[in-house]
Amino acid sequence: MRTIFFLVRKEFLQIFRDRTTVLQIFLIPVVQLLVLANAATFDLKQTRLLVVDEDRTTVSSGLVQRLEGGRQFRVVRRTSSGAGVEQALLDGEVTAVLHIPRRFEQDLVRHHRAPVQLILNAEEGAAVGIVQSSAAAILEAYAGELERTLPVMRGSSSAMMPAAPLDLRAQRWFNPTRNYKHYMVPALMVSLTTIIGLLLTAQNITRENELGTLEQLNVTPMTKVQFIAAKLIPFWLLSLVIFGLGLTIGKTVFDIPMRGSLPLVVLAVMVYLIVVLGLGLWISTVTRTQQQAMFVAFFVILIFLLMSGLFTPLESMPRWAQLAAEANPVKHFVFIMRAVLVRGAGLETVAGPILGLAAGGAAVLTLAVLRYRKSAA
């Protein structure tokens, strides 16, 4: 224990003596969180809309009004013919076109259904789904309204668009206002902690190897477990502080929800960090130079983050990718974070993933200790 104490103290002295490292550890994540949470958001401010109204009736202009009413859409141009629509989309003048065909009102009254076309620039995939769903919601609401106001439609199973006869009412639980910051801030916190923790530990042992100080340690009676523990503890504590900082900013600046128990979140973070840092240390033991270590760490980070469900839903990944994601600690940690913070889930929901992470942590640390060699074979 005493050896570990001396080694840990040495790490802290080194970390805090190097101003760049201190800045790297504390300032960068805070700034990134503040900047990225505001910048990297799925929140669509406004969609510029071109309306082609070939019908020109009360019902058709009512529809346009409803679309303009919600702040989601802004009608930049109205025409009565489809000419020039493609050009407007190509030029980027608009990102969506609403096409109301001739006899729209008439069809609606007579056949209780009428087609409306919404053309979207789908270059940015993620945005399209959001625009489409909010347009659908507005149309649906308008259909309901017409059902009540248009006398001819009364008693019929009305609908306008690709006509769902069902009265679909979506309710958004847990994030009712669809505030994307509530979604992005925890995701960014997870990403930043993972990136910093992994990079710092991955570089650390290879750095000592490059400087030659590792050799001096290797001729001492220090054991491999003591060595790995002394490398883990300082970065574990620092990463906890960083995460705490992130959580504080998340709560005070972005008002992210914290429905579940805070101690449970902290427990999950403590376990998760062991996995991440253990992995970093393992990378550090299998590489020879800092450059190699950084390369491997970046590769791992990229896969971990992209396949974690943080930014793209796991459900939309192919089966093999979903299976592979089970081995991804970030995926489990994201699940725990969202479950506890956003849904208020308790230990019974997250005990499994936490135990899984603990097993993973034990595995990578064992691997790091075994892989670390005090002497060359």
Next chain:
Amino acid sequence: MSGPAIDARALTRRFGTFTAVDGISFQVERGEVFGFLGANGAGKTTAMRMLIGLLAPSSGSATVAGYDVATQAEQVRRRIGYMSQRFSLYEDLTVRENITLFGGIYGLSNRDIAERTGQILSRIGLQRAARELVREIPLGWKQQLAFCVALLHRPAVVFLDEPTGGVDPITRRRFWELIYEAGAEGTSVLVTTHYLDEAEYCNRISIMMDGAIAAMGTPSDVRRGLGAATLDEVFLRLTRPGAAV
């Protein structure tokens, strides 16, 4: 500890098809200053790395302080000090912090650490620089500090790999005084060097060539054995046998 401080028997290390150390055998007695000489690439450092447990021998065996380097490496590590060719203390820690760290790792009590830190600082005249970062102090002092840190836990054997490389003549002399002091206190010293004048200070020397020991004995024995007036001459004859001296 009974028996020799170092006992190497047919110690061999191969890297692929290249034999860096080829079956060397020698003994170093307690308190003896033993010089390891040889040209660059003769196998001195490789031999030393095997003796301190950084490199596993391909064949042969060796004991250091009575323990086998291959099977009892941890026992060996407790009883040796090592100063590598590259300066390997922490440049971003102060002089005192470095001493404390290694004292702690070797399991010295806080009291011992404090006491020995004081001794080291006064011995090499570094009291004023105790709070300075090691990277700030001159090379000569750094090397002396590294040597004292290698002796901090009073090891039975200390291994010095070219300790005086790049150091000015006065510091080199001072360094050898420190080496003698250690020997006088019963610590065995295995030292590699390029400087043949330094070899004269050793109790015994061995000259390595192509991984094997070409000559071994006291400096005067070695000179006499080859009918040479100086070690320089010995060295030239061994490394360039055809050359007229």
